Amino acid sequence: MTDLPDLSTDTEAVAERRDEVAAAIRDHASDLARSLARLQGGDYGRRSFRTDAGEWTLKYEAGDVEFLLFEPRSGEPVYVVSTKQPPEPDALALAAGDYAAFVRSFDAWVASLGGALDDAPTEFPEPASTADVVAERERVLSRIREVCTAMVGELDRYEGDDYGTFTARVGGSRWELKRDGAQVSYLRVGGSDVVYLLSQYGPPSVPDLRELAPDVAAFVAAYNEHVAELTDTAERLEL
Template sequence: MTEGIEFDVSETASVAEHRDEVVAAVTDHTGRIARELALLQGGDYGQSTFRTDAGEWTLKYEAGDIQYLRFEGKTGGETYVVSSKQPPEPDELAAAMRDYEAFVKAYNRHVESKAGVLDDVPTEFPAVASTDSVVAERDRVVGRIREVADAISGELHRYEGVDYGTFSARVDGTRWELKWEEGRASYLRVGGRGGTYLVSQYEPPSAPDLRELAPEFGRFVEAFNEHVDDLEADLSRVSL
């Protein structure tokens, strides 16, 4: 049925080629704006919107590279002038580009508005208080607790006859747990799972936690001594 039909078909190659040239130029130019915004905002990714008389331009970037440039005209509709998906329609691109200069000027005004904003910000600050004395006192108290916890661990190691284990007791209803390995304390935890570690292989307790719990440590030692007394009482009833 199509034999003999001789209608001319317009080619779009030149229009598409010109469109691609415009998009490439805009991508390069707006890429510079994206890098400047990334520097100004101090992040690897983000987006900014700039208003003009004709509409709004939104620039999104990631790692300093442009992700998209979108134009939303006041009369409706939106055009992705730069996009990672597909190029814009030529007519839509042409309409957006008529406002592109206004977008760049809006960006420039934005940058200029930041000039001098930090001029009156002081850079002289109060002296920083040293934590040396607090840390030294904390380490002294924690060190003494560790010494006693190691002594308890050594006694448990001798009595239990195994290389590792735990001993727990309640002090005023709060669970204290000592884990030991080969006669040394692995940790002393107060409050069960998720509690506070007075002795740890990782980091010391905070000064407020230590201040609250250190006075109670003696009660834990007393609970251990009572445990030993009970063991001696049990053994005293054994006769040969």
């Protein structure tokens, strides 16, 4: 029987060389990815670069290379760097032969950005203060909060539950006052486009407050009418 050649040594050598080349490219591409991330900004991004042999796409995530794709003019695309296994040796060899051209294309793009901001202005008008309008908003909201606190206090005393709501339609919109005991949980207006006039999350915008503030009086009037109905019902009770 003829002895067969031992191919395991050759296979291991090819795999080791493949891993060595792939690791070297990954280390270098990581530096490019960090530079690209600094120039483009953000934690995620990508950019493509053309060479005579094809197109390279460098994608970064959290400032490091996520993948490096080489798409030759003829042949299958090669993920030179990726989160998966390394490419086949012949595919890696094809890409490695054009990697230097890719780096030159990257460098040329970086060089093209030189002086791009030379004429960018750095002197700007002073921003207008919002202190007065914020103070005015708080003045209006404080009065709304004061009235609503009085309303929920009365509702808490009447209903006796830990939580409750009072709703009314004002100007075609649904108003809802929710209480947590005798404290205001929120006052909101609307349905799918709801606006919170009072809440734990923050104040409404000034345009929303300006639009809705005139209807607060009508909401309070609806509450007073509700209480009057309850009073009338109580007066008609007979023992």
